Amino acid sequence: MFLANKGNSVIKPERLQPGVTIGVVGPASPMIKSRLKKGLHYLEERGYRVKLGKHVFDEDGYFAGKDRDRAEDLNQMFRDPDIAAIFCTRGGYGSPRILPLIDYELIKKHPKILVGYSDITALQLAIFTKTRLITFSGPMVAVEMAKGMEPLTEYYFWQLLKDPERKIVITTKHGIKFLKPGKVRGHLLGGCLSMVCSLLGTPYVPDFDNAILFLEDIGEEPYKIDRYLTQLKLAGILHRIGGLILGKFEDCKPSSRTAPSLTLERIIEDITADLPIPVVTDFPYGHVDIKFTMPVGGKVLIDSEENKVEFEEAAVV
Structure with missing residues (x-):
């Protein structure tokens, strides 16, 4: 058996606790507002509080707002001590544009759960490259959480975030x-x-x-x-x-x-x-x-x- 990456340390975020506040950001393309509303309701029904990024409803062509604003929303969520985890609204395109604007030292100092997939891949790989923080390629607020997750998808998603054992x-x-x-x-x-x-x-x-x-x-x-x-x-x-x-x-x-x-x-x-x-x-x-x-x-x-x-x-x- 080959043992890969032996000795390379990573940063693990704190597990998701009941009733904490989840920050919601849109690093890529704009979402459909009605879907976001459904996704937020889903999180609230599970007992979580939610806090939206300042620019989450912005639109700029195929982006969910200006590059600097999308980046600052993400930075602010890592900066905010009340935010326990950060969930993305959707993918599309836009994450690569904000990579130079992310405060990676801030993320190192305040590591948190970050969830998204698709276009968010660029953001997640960049964060791992610069900080060694583990992030999660999984369901998004205005997509899976809005339309309802399959039982297997839902069960293992929450288990991964909540149960380190x-x-x-x-x-x-x-x-x-x-x-x-x-x-x-x-x-x-x-x-x-x-x-x-x-x-x-x-x-x-x-x-x-x-x-x-x-x-x-x-x-x-x-x-x-x-x-x-x-x-x-x-x-x-x-x-x-x-x-x-x-x-x-x-x-x-x-x-x-x-x-x-x-x-x-x-x-x-x-x-x-x-x-x-x-x-x-x-x-x-x-x-x-x-x-x-x-x-x-x-x-x-x-x-x-x-x-x-x-x-x-x-x-x-």
Whole structure:
């Protein structure tokens, strides 16, 4: 068995306590107000107080406000001692634009739970790169919390944030498959494939050496998925990681039924053929209803002999 990232310390945020205040911010695209209202009601029904970022209702084209305002809302939530955790409204696009405006030293001094996925991937990877804080790639307020979460999604989301004693194990019973066998431990890094690729060549890309890379995406044609994965391979990322977890690639189909294409399965097999690492596919994560929340920077075990992926170390304290 290979032990990845041995000795590298991380910052774990404080567990989510009953009745605390959750800050809500929009680092990316504007949300639909009625959906946000439903999501806030969901949190309040669970006994939490909520506090909205000052600019959460702003709109500036496809952004939820000006770059400086979106960044300052996030900084302020980390600065505010009354805020115990920070949940994002939705994804879309915009997180990469605010990365230079984030106060990473502030985050180091006041680490908190941060939840989001999709475009928020850029923010989460940047925060881990600069601070080593574990964040959570999971449900968002104006998306899953607004429309109602699937029971499995909801249960494991709250367990991950609230219970540091519980180990979460995902097995073949949950539909995962092992394309390539192996056993490895490492820090879990990744998120939306296109967003991971967008950080390459920037100061915000994390050290992927011996990490467990997890990926998903939505609405990208097969040739684009091929291009992104090829970029990761040519950049040396896929040759440096200890393991690969591939989630759901929702609506990633050819735009034309008549145009020649490859299946996603074929693309993944081609790209990973020469990689001497365990590869997991069909992992329940991504732009889908049934999914596990992923602790970005948390410790994970892949074990094909036991047919499992295990979050074997608490992501909160």
